[in-house]
Amino acid sequence: MFLYEPTCGVVSKILFWFLLKATKPPRYKCGISKACPEKHFAFKMASGAANVVGPKICVEDNVLMSGVKNNVGRGINVALVNGKTGEPLDTKFFDMWGGDVAPFIEYLKPIHDGTIVLMATYDDGATKLNEEARKLIAELGSTSIANLGFRDNWVFCGGKGIKTKSPFEQHIKNNKDTNKYEGWPEVVEMEGCIPQKQD
Numbered sequence: 725m726f727l728y729e730p731t732c733g734v735v736s737k738i739l740f741w742f743l744l745k746a747t748k749p750p751r752y753k754c755g756i757s758k759a760c761p762e763k764h765f766a767f768k769m770a771s772g773a774a775n776v777v778g779p780k781i782c783v784e785d786n787v788l789m790s791g792v793k794n795n796v797g798r799g800i801n802v803a804l805v806n807g808k809t810g811e812p813l814d815t816k817f818f819d820m821w822g823g824d825v826a827p828f829i830e831y832l833k834p835i836h837d838g839t840i841v842l843m844a845t846y847d848d849g850a851t852k853l854n855e856e857a858r859k860l861i862a863e864l865g866s867t868s869i870a871n872l873g874f875r876d877n878w879v880f881c882g883g884k885g886i887k888t889k890s891p892f893e894q895h896i897k898n899n900k901d902t903n904k905y906e907g908w909p910e911v912v913e914m915e916g917c918i919p920q921k922q923d
Contacts, residue, residue: 772846807921865890
């Protein structure tokens with residue numbers, strides 16, 4: 725009897741470990757809820773929370789922008805990604821409350837065709853926006869940019885050279901009756917699979 729007990733203990737531990745592994749849900753890139761098909765890039769993003777927690781942008785399991793990385797700021801946060809390879813190209817934020825819209829416009833104009841453009845607001849992303857900036861963002865596939873207002877929360881993923889409206893956009897209006905935080909709506913989150921640019 726004593727000879728078999730240690731073996732039984734090991735076997736039960738191994739069995740327990742296998743059961744634990746079997747019940748643990750699989751983890752997908754950026755923590756999204758399901759795997760992306762071939763020739764697609766996984767992404768997940770969130771707007772900022774009030775003026776306290778910055779936005780987060782993740783593509784292909786690579787966190788491009790976050791408060792932890794210390795590369796986010798008030799206004800519109802932008803990440804550019806190569807549409808063929810999924811490689812990050814650049815990240816920047818533009819203060820649309822106390823800043824100037826001109827550098828934002830100059831940043832958007834030279835973006836190359838096939839570039840994936842991800843944007844997330846933090847605090848206020850709309851006060852300094854003008855028609856030219858809104859038009860450039862609309863050309864990337866946004867429909868909500870025309871209505872983006874003071875302290876609205878907004879996340880968007882589009883692309884330079886897109887021929888249709890992007891399916892990847894979430895927008896919550898700043899409304900004192902429904903705001904989750906005093907003066908700000910709740911965080912908007914979005915995840916999905918971006919089709920790889922084909923030649």
